[in-house]
Amino acid sequence: EAGVTQSPTHLIKTRGQQATLRCSPISGHTSVYWYQQALGLGLQFLLWYDEGEERNRGNFPPRFSGRQFPNYSSELNVNALELEDSALYLCASTRGFEPQHFGDGTRLSIL
């Protein structure tokens, strides 16, 4: 069974640009969670998608947005990039109250 896949592995952008990160969940999983993890810090909840709908979002500005497609894959968009957006972005998938399974993450660096 294929795990959660994220692309790209690394992404380098400059301030003010826009970034798009992608996530493919495990087959059969309908929920996708996005997290931001800055260097040395804990997981910060960004967004939760389930069955194509945004169910909840964390304490992040509106320039962080995303969507979930009919095949349950998801993308995270970050507009007007700022230096503090540099972090590891993790996607996790699950179904119902089962455990989350994580992808390897996308490391976003803002120059």
Place this chain on the structure above:
Amino acid sequence: QKEVEQNSGPLSVPEGAIASLNCTYSDRGSQSFFWYRQYSGKSPELIMFIYSNGDKEDGRFTAQLNKASQYVSLLIRDSQPSDSATYLCAVPLSYGQNFVFGPGTRLSVLP
């Protein structure tokens, strides 16, 4: 009160000792509890889950759950330097955001 709390550590134990990691949660409706291990720069990986009061053992790991006290713990027996990582407690809530991670406890096993 935060939904999931853990001591941030670092917790230092000598090689071969028992490491004890603790987690408390606020939602009395929560029914399942997960422990993840995260190595520096890597994504979290699921190592244990527990649904019923009492103990659950898997190799060197034992998860303990006390729903009355809203407390879940992870014991690591015969700790090895390779166990040095951050351990995250995760609880699916019965309301709102489905899944909440604690801040994590950093464990250091000294040779």
